[in-house]
Structure formats: structure tokens, C-alpha cells
Amino acid sequence: MNRFMTILENTIMPVAGKLAAQRHLQALRDGIILAMPMIIIGSIFLILGYLPIPGYADFMAKTFGDQWLTKLSYPTDATFNMMGLIASFGIAYRLAEKYGLDGITSGVISLCAFLLATPFNVPFTPEGAKTAVEVGGAIPVAYMGSKGLFVAILIGLFSTEVYRFIVKKNIVIKMPDGVPPAVSKSFVALIPGLAVILIIWVIRLIVEHFGISSIHDIVGLVLGKPLGLLGGSLWGMVIAVFLIQLLWSAGLHGNNIVGGVMSPIWLAATGDNMEAYKAGHPLPHIITQQFLDVFVNIGGSGATFGLVIIMVMWSKSLQMKQLGRLAMPPGVFMINEPIIFGMPVVMNALMIIPFFLAPIANVILTYVGMDLGLVVKPAGIAIPWTTPPLIGGYLATGGHISGSIMQLINIVVDFLIYLPFYKMWDKGLYNQEKGFETTKKAS
Structure with missing residues (x-):
């Protein structure tokens, strides 16, 4: 174990530290986070539309009319189903910030390029018709959401790099000093913006020339499906969780680092499940962002909620008793930094073992x-x-008690995994405290 800790400290930490500081991964993570409040807001309306209460739908129809569910879905379409559109702006904005460029300008260029990559037509079946026809001049909501997320990521990163390159080469229109800053910035963006739009336009023309409907189809085929299969599999999630715990063990925020790469995959799966849920179809994915947040990381990374319960109920050492009382309130809300850094779990050869085992057991179960x-x-x-916990499982599954029961089972398993390791850790601290008290009285 000491050898493992040495390897962790000398080999993995430097590499992980560089990865955590990589500006493109940071921009990817922070840009997608920009969409999270809207995604959650949209989910609130989704919950209200499908509350699992007998007679709820009939009551709402009688009170608000037959179209109540359609109207209640308007906010969901404008928030949850815009994650790709928001990400295209947010990723470019955050990456431009890393380069010291104007984030808003970069975000706007990326947003326009993303819309340019998207065909403005949607299938529509007229009343009484058997086949659908394509209606032009309409932005398809599907591509603005999870379905267009990978294209949004690529364009956000690419457009900002083009913007940075042109500005760095000073190929920009400069206005006199007396011109207001807002006007001056808009002219600086003129040439970079034109370059990005021209490149995406040409790519779209080439794609359409070969009979492919859009750039989205190519990206989905080349990038989306393989990554989706990897990130959406049991062993893909086990590997992701293992890496998260490995980084946390070295004192680095594993969720932020691994999530920067995997969150687009998991959020895309979340969007697919949301569409299927609204349509009443079978849910296509098990692995989504909520699978990790709700059922794996119960109490935070490392599934430490079971550990907190042990600390509160069975600690012998005074310091662990006090830490358990302090850690319980934030632990209920999935915040466990007091445990990770206060116990600590970081660089702790004994507690790292259950810190790996508990969340991996949750994934498999x-x-x-x-x-x-x-x-x-x-x-x-x-x-x-x-x-x-328990509330999260119930809501994440659309109001099914099986979600709460699954969380409860995972908490019990986590409790049992942590118990023998914690007892050894707590016993050592208790003996230290007794030895200190004995020495203090003797002196």
C-alpha cells in the first residue's frame, strides 16, 4: 500500500494536475455547467407534467383544458431542450476567457456557427396525411438539445481557436481610439467571425454534396455513437468511477476532471431518456448523469453517506465523533469535502480501499x-x-419508489463496506487519544 501511495504521489498526481489545468477540458466543463440551471428548471416542469398521482392527469385536464400538458412543456422545450445551444456559447465563452479574449464575442461567433451547421427544417405530418413533409425555415429543437451537444462542443472549441489565431496574428480591423469600446470590439470580431462562418459553411456544403443531411449526422456517427457505447456501458462507468476516485485520492477534484470528458455523453443520454419519457416510450439508457449523481455518489464522491452514519453512531475517538456531527448536514446534501479532507481520505492508505469499493459496488448493483x-x-x-438520498431516487426515476429502495440498498452496502476499515481507523485514533491523556496526566 505504501508503494501504491508513492506511485500515486509521484506519478499520477503530476499528470492529473496537468490534466485538471488543461484549458480545453476546463472550458468544456464550465461551458456545459452554464446550461445546468436551465436543465434543472426544465426538469421541474417535466416533473409537474408527469406526477405519479392517481387521477392527476384527469384533474389537470378538467382544470386547464386538454392541452395542459403541451402548454406545461413549453418551459422544458425552452430550457432543457436548449442544452446544446447554450453549450455552444458557454464553451466558446469560457475558452476565450482562458486565452484572455473577449468571451461574449467568441460565444456569439460559436452560436452562429452552430446554427449554421444545423439544417433549418423539421418533419411535419399534415392532418390527414400519411407521410411527413419537411418544413423549411424552422430551427429543429432536437438539434438544439442533447442530440446536438457533440457538434456544439466541437464548434465551440474550434471557433474559439480560429478566433484566437486571427487575433493573435493581428488580422483584425482596428478602430480609432475615440470609438466606444463596444463598437471597437464588434469590428475586431468581424474578420474572425467571417472566417469561422465561411469554414463551417463550406463544410456544410461538402457534407450535403455527398448526400448527408447534416454535420450532426457525421459527428454522431464518428464520435457520438462510439463514445456513447463506451460511456453508456457498465464497464465504461466502472472505469470512469475508478478514475474519479483515483484523482480524489490524490487530492484532485475527480468529478470535475473526468466529468469534463464524460458529462457530454451522460447528458446526451439524459436528453434521450427525457424524450422517451415524455413520449411514453421505453427508456433507452441506464447510464445517465443522474445514474452517477443520484445512485452512485450517495453522500458525494466515494459514496460516503454510509460512512457518515457510522461516524455519527459508532465513533469511539473524540475527533471522529465531532467530525461526524459536522459532516452529517452537508452529507445529506451530497457534499463530503469535510470527510475527504477532514478525516482525511486523501492519501489515507487505509480508507482509500473502501473509497474505491463503495461507489464501484453502487455502479454494479x-x-x-x-x-x-x-x-x-x-x-x-x-x-x-x-x-x-431517497428523495433523489424517487424523483430521478419519475416518481417510482424503486429508485428510493435502490438508494437505500446502496447506502446499506456502502455502510458495510466502510465499517471494518473505519473501525480500524477509529480504533487507532482512540488509542492515540488515550495515550495522549495518559501522558498528559503523568506530566
């Missing part, structure tokens, strides 16, 4: 439960990651 149909899959409802 929850996946098997959902795969067998014993637990309802995440319904595409993006509840806040701070939602307390």
Missing part, C-alpha cells in the same frame, strides 16, 4: 437492478445533485 427491470431507469429528469 444499480446497473444490474435496472437492467433486470427491478428498478426503473433514470427518467431523464435532471434533479440537482444536492438532492437528499
